[in-house]
Amino acid sequence: MCRVRPSPPRPGPAGPPGPPFDAPAARRLRAALGMGPEHVAHGMRVSYGLPYVTAGLVVAWERGAAAPGGAELTALAGVLWCSPGEIVSRPRTLREHRVARGIAPEDVARAVGVELRGYLRMEESGQWRGDERRSAALAEVLELAPADFVAVTGREAGLAGLLRGAVTTRWQAQVRPVTRLVPLDRRVVEEVLRELHQDYQGRMAATLGWGGGGSGAGESGREFLDRIVANFWTAVESRSP
Template sequence: MWAVRRPPAQPNQPNHPNRSSRRTPPTPPFDAPAARRLRAALNMGPEHVAYGMRASYGLPYVTEDLVIAWEREIATPSSGELTALAGVLWCSPSELLGKPRTLREHRLARGLAPEDVARSVGHELPAYLRMEELDDWRGTDRQSAALAGLLGLSLPDFITVTGRDAKLADLLRSAVTTRWQAYVRPVGKMVPLDRRALETALQELHQDYQGQMTATLSWGGDNSDSSAAGREFLNRIVDRFWTTLQAISP
């Protein structure tokens, strides 16, 4: 058996018991298959990657076993480790990232320092870092537009990063279970889209949901079957909304 060796916790590290009250920074979304593919393309073994990270990036604890653990998704590299790994593999950090989900992950994917983002959007650095830590974006419309441009956020990503997914999901659930027409304006205020496209998307979602519920009962399913189908539809309502919009867009 091989063991994954990590550096011992130091008093100034977030995971040291003397500082347990502090949050440990979340690790970036790591694309393990991409790391394996890039390493293989360079004809490098895990031991070569580990040596490069130790020799060139001052990470003495990185071993062959740790690199293997990353590639097998047993462990996840920290932000600093990911940057060093990208250097050894001659790629950008974004090539080793999975799909970004949070504000911090989108920043990492762009290879930007928090100072760069804070300055560009007009926030003080401590305030911006707190937003990343709590995953709670607080900015004016102008600052939000600057953030979207700087990080290259799509509309779905922008809604997620600014913490509006839950509210959008609530509006969409109400739209498909009641009268969708009443929710065109509230959804439109949150999602700046062409009104006609928005109306078409809400109408199609409403029809899909109602049709699925009707079909479940007409196939002889009991109320539990219908409820399960309805819950599954509503749980993924935001994803269905973006997929529907994409399908109807020219």
């Protein structure tokens, strides 16, 4: 008897790509609920109006062969009784943070005080153009950590330049400019800049102590500068209660 080869899962209607999907997390949540892929697919069809979702498509998502779009991810989270943020990897962009929070673009636009069309353009371009007041509202509605706030508002390059100046020259001169860029208390910024300056200068002093030919210490200093933003946030997190 011949077996009929199953057709590959049919993707849903074309739409904007979803956020980075955490397939293992979705699979663990489904298993914990005692559900099979067919149960998940049925729930998404019946409760969320996605008639094209099949058990095969759910399996493809869980295996990493495909990824759910924004509407599919929201529906999948609903069926799995979790928030969308529990089945996505760490968000990187403005849109990914919004989808991870399960918030409609209309609600974000209203909260920050911009027209929906303008907000969607900023999501598509990856360039946030809001002023300080709107930026603060964005951080609140999306519950952005300071590092995420700096990333999604396009301030990382500016922060990196200030931090390099702080560790290579006088860190005190960069306290105020850094405080304007990042939503942190001034005292925290002062402590972190002092620490980073001492760390970098110690590395460079080691180079001089080796007669200027210590390639190991010199390379260490260059790597420190290359990772200056990550080093900054690591130092900030070490001061969190």
